[in-house]
Amino acid sequence: MKAIRNRLKWPRPLTIDLSKPAHRWRLLIAAVVFVLFGLAIVAGGVQGYSYTESVGFCGTTCHPMGPQLILYQQSPHAKVACTECHVGAGLQPFVQSKIDGSRQLLGMILNNYSRPIKSPVGNLRPARETCEECHTPTSFKDNITKSIKHYDNDQANTLVQTTLILKLGGMNTATGQGKGIHWHISSEVDYIALDPQRQVMAWVGIKQPDGTLKEFFASDIAGMGQKAFVEDARAKGLIRRMDCIDCHNRAAHYIPYPAEAVDGAITNGLISQDLPFIRKRAVDLLNGKYNTEGDALKAIQNLGDSYKSSGIDQAKIDAAVKALDDIYGNTTFPDMNLDWKTNPNNQKHTPTLGCFRCHDGKHVTTNTDGKTETISVQCNLCHTVPIVSRGTETVVEAPVIVGNVPATHTDFSWTITHQTITAADKNECYQCHGQAFCNNGACHNLQHPTNMAFTHPQEVARVGQQVCFTCHQDITCTRCHPGGVSGLTPKP
């Protein structure tokens, strides 16, 4: 009870001074809270309370949260009530949520809420007390297989299928040790971000088994010898402990990026692959800027009309137009200034930095024997080397994921330089790699000479960008193409 009382000391009746605007606000808010509770009790008794806890109340009564409701209804969490993630169990969070909720209600009445609603949510309850009510850290799986379908920007909209094994990991109950991707939550990983969206990581600290702290600094900061800011941030409470939300920040509210949405629609047969260049044209269209929703829908209709005289079945054209209308409507919310670019998805590294916020090879520490170490960006730290098949190709390959990797492999350039091996060497390779390893659609047929910096535009035209991203991701390309070449990177 004491904790609740402490929380409730706001607003303190004895210190209310109506000549101060801040106090007038508090009184007004308090009045709204009481009226709301009062109405709930009078009108519906207990039912009134539970209505304010329902998905309908959060998502529909509160109009600005409409987009969150639409996205939520399409997510795997569609059956989880808003309050299970946003409020959680217990009396204190319940009371706090009513106070917050009343303030939001007031914002809506006065029409002065922020558009878009800001994310991250400053006072979200710790994930330990919400997400972990359903997902226990000890139940995490070891490895999971992912098959991701993309389509190329060519006339045939060729299928490019990438398969990788994600090293999901989790905590081992017997030893208390964590490994793999979910290692971050079985360990204590703290960080300092320099921006409100937590994209620029200045410092990362990991508590070691012996109680010491292993500290990684962004290399430019480390280079300047500026390290005192950590103590300053600690004193101001700006250090954040990593939890589920630092990666799953779009749980229940994910907006797919245009290429992802179009690829999904082609996979599901909503957009026909028979329409020449439809993948590229649709992605370009959705990436465009429109003054009004009407303009966007008109552009979609024009795209459809341009296929009219091509002899393609009109039903396929109409279906594509409808699919694009739906994608636009479910990913762009102009009155809330919300679309796929608003909030980065931190669970991946495409199209925004996500894991690469820290795993960029640019966060450095000096260990006890004076050696520099970085937070790894090795492609197979988190998943196996992506296996890619294009079009109708068949690639059968069981990726090697256990055992020691030969010393030749530690350098990323091995992916290219191994092309010089002899037939005799190959037998050695087959001790670990299956014979089909070399059929990986991303590698074979690829002309990747050492002067690739000069010849790559032609190579992109020949094999398509999807192939390049198997090995490079946008981080390589954006070094020389700051705006991004893929149409994946949000353009400023």
Ligand code: HEC
């Ligand atoms: C599976 C858990 C979960 C459920 C269910 C859920 N949310 Fe969220 N919500 C989140 C997370 C996680 C965030 C991002 C928090 C952060 O980054 O700090 C968020 C953020 C938000 C935001 C801030 C804006 C934004 O897009 O980030 C709003 C508004 C919101 N949720 C409303 C709702 C409403 C309304 C419902 C029910 C229709 C709901 N949420 C259901 C987990 C959930």
Ligand code: HEC
């Ligand atoms: C009330 C129970 C409940 C709570 C609370 C909850 N989840 Fe879930 N979660 C589920 C269910 C049910 C599924 C769907 C499982 C399935 O499809 O197999 C799911 C699926 C997921 C998935 C896999 C699907 C996806 O979206 O990629 C992730 C990741 C996830 N939850 C993360 C979270 C996070 C992060 C939170 C806290 C913000 C959270 N969950 C809170 C019940 C819950």
Ligand code: HEC
């Ligand atoms: C370092 C980032 C990171 C953190 C922190 C993290 N996760 Fe995950 N989690 C991932 C990734 C990446 C995946 C794989 C997503 C995919 O399938 O594409 C995943 C998958 C999942 C899944 C789906 C598992 C399946 O079998 O498909 C659940 C559920 C989940 N996480 C819950 C949580 C919960 C709960 C927490 C907090 C206790 C958490 N995660 C913390 C990165 C993270």
Ligand code: HEC
């Ligand atoms: C806030 C910074 C940060 C972010 C964001 C982050 N990581 Fe990490 N990760 C770390 C640090 C620090 C280590 C440990 C480095 C060390 O001690 O050498 C680590 C280690 C790992 C490991 C190795 C764990 C083991 O088995 O020992 C994996 C796998 C991993 N991260 C995956 C991911 C994935 C996937 C994402 C994105 C979904 C991600 N990380 C996002 C900081 C981060």
Ligand code: HEC
């Ligand atoms: C810190 C962990 C981590 C590192 C390091 C990492 N990845 Fe990933 N990668 C992920 C996660 C998580 C996903 C998401 C899988 C999913 O979509 O479910 C992913 C997905 C991918 C995909 C599939 C993307 C798509 O949409 O088709 C490719 C290709 C890929 N990674 C390539 C790379 C390459 C190349 C490197 C090295 C430069 C790399 N990755 C390094 C974590 C990592």
Ligand code: HEC
């Ligand atoms: C002792 C076992 C072993 C032998 C022998 C071996 N490899 Fe590997 N190789 C691996 C493992 C393990 C990986 C990482 C696979 C993964 O995570 O998907 C790998 C990855 C690779 C990759 C992808 C590199 C990357 O990470 O980007 C190439 C290319 C490769 N091997 C070529 C070869 C060639 C060519 C030979 C013969 C000269 C060879 N390997 C011999 C175990 C081996």
Ligand code: HEC
């Ligand atoms: C099988 C993996 C793989 C694929 C697929 C691949 N690359 Fe590369 N690429 C590499 C490696 C390894 C290097 C050498 C990088 C290094 O040493 O840092 C490289 C180097 C380059 C460079 C020179 C970068 C520099 O820093 O000078 C460019 C440009 C390039 N690649 C473009 C492309 C393009 C465009 C595609 C698609 C047509 C592509 N690559 C496909 C592995 C790959």
Ligand code: HEC
């Ligand atoms: C070392 C710098 C460098 C890197 C890294 C690089 N490019 Fe380029 N790229 C260039 C230059 C310079 C040109 C212009 C060449 C010309 O006009 O002949 C160019 C031109 C192109 C073009 C044709 C013109 C255009 O902008 O459409 C494509 C496509 C392209 N690059 C794709 C990529 C992709 C994909 C990657 C990443 C895999 C990449 N590039 C990485 C320097 C680079």
